[in-house]
Amino acid sequence: MTSRLTRRQRRRVSQGVQYAVFAAAVAAVAVLADWERLRNQFAQRDLARELFPEIITTALRNTVVYTVSGFAFGLALGLVIALMRLSSVAPYRWVAGVYIEFFRGLPALLIFIFVGVAVPLAFPGTEIPGGTYGKVALGLGLVAAAYMAETIRAGIQAVPRGQMEAARSLGFSHARAMVSVVIPQALRIVIPPLTNELVLLFKDSSLVLFLGVTLEERELTKFGRDLASQTANSTPILVAGLCYLLVTVPLGFLVRRLEARTGRAG
């Protein structure tokens, strides 16, 4: 049976149905949720006010420090593993391949526990330099390196072969050509995906929760959770969440801008 509606009418009906479903869903949440209780539990203004400035000066600051140090360590290690993956020496390729599969296949939480427990056991008497900060940089960096290695490898392979050939024909050694010509271009290519990785790390820094940390070393999640249990109210959790968004939303925006720019240039 053929419909008697014209194409334009059918489009209107279809859109109308979609708007109706959306409005119904919003209305259902608005009516059915217990807003009063939610507000009491999550949005107590005086409680929120008491969180400042510590939530920024300690918690957010620590989150940023953990993330940046993990990212820096991960980037350095990831670059090494990417180069090993592209090496002409087979054992290097194997080690890099195993590393990548291993650390991408494990939950970051397990790796944190491993860093916190197994490293002190395996190397008795040695302390990871930097205390908690060192441990977090190590834990986050080990995981991030696995992802970044694959990204950087793809970036290096995306640099046209002619670049290496031009450098070699000018007398650059392979290593010098890599450092001066290929890697700078590869890093440019991988800036958007690496920024994305930074966003993921920023959130993963919440795993510090599972390492014993002092009051001064608390980051956003631990801080929010501690204060939530102290005050028997979840407002600190909500504020901590907003602090995450304060950083991740602009970063996400930046990633899209960078991707658009790379798309145009490429």
Add this chain to the structure above:
Amino acid sequence: MDAGGRAEIEVRGLRKAFGDHEVLRGIDLEVARGEVVCVIGPSGSGKSTLLRCVNLLEEPTAGRVFVGGTEVTDPDVDIDAVRRRIGMVFQQFNLFPHVTVEENLTLPQRRVLGRDGEAAARVARENLERVGLLEKAAAYPAKLSGGQQQRVAIARALAMDPEVMLFDEPTSALDPELVGDVLAVMRGLAGDGMTMMVVTHEMSFAREVADRVVFMDGGRIVEEGPAEQVVGAPRQARTRDFLTRVLDPAAAAPPGPESAADRADRAP
């Protein structure tokens, strides 16, 4: 061995295979100091591979290559040191896109020759002036036309003070109206006495500038001699056939069931 009387480039029994596909089937060639040799031939004839074997961008399967008396194919040779004496210009320019035009010239001088920044910049500017692009020193390569990029690539190679220049189809990726400027730079270079080996499809350039023209087909040198003879009055039927196709494509006889060019297209 006396270096004085020796050819600047000497190729002996050169063979190169990619897997089962033999691209070069025994090449013997000499290029004297100050000589300009143009290598012509259909695509897939092995002429680019021959050029790339001279600075070892391709590893020959057999045979020996000497440049300025040094054996390039010697496994113990310092290949980076040899390559410093050989400038190479590519079809796709291959400028470094992440640095400016001037840095394209200074980066290799500083990293490879160890020149200090001031000396490198001076040499860079001299060579940019030589190719007529000094005013583009601060620009990034992407802002330049193909012809300008290729002239910068030539300047970049010259900044390393090479004894020999290799050109791998330097004008093939250019719009026709940009070819002239690049050829003019190359003509000037030949006039200055540079030893040059040029793989090209520009027959008028070959005829005018080359001291000698080498015609290759199927991985072998079919004919070689003075430009006016090889291009103007070729002795071999294959050379004549090729030149007819290149100089007047519309008038060429229709290809047979399988022409050499078809076979080359399918090669890996």
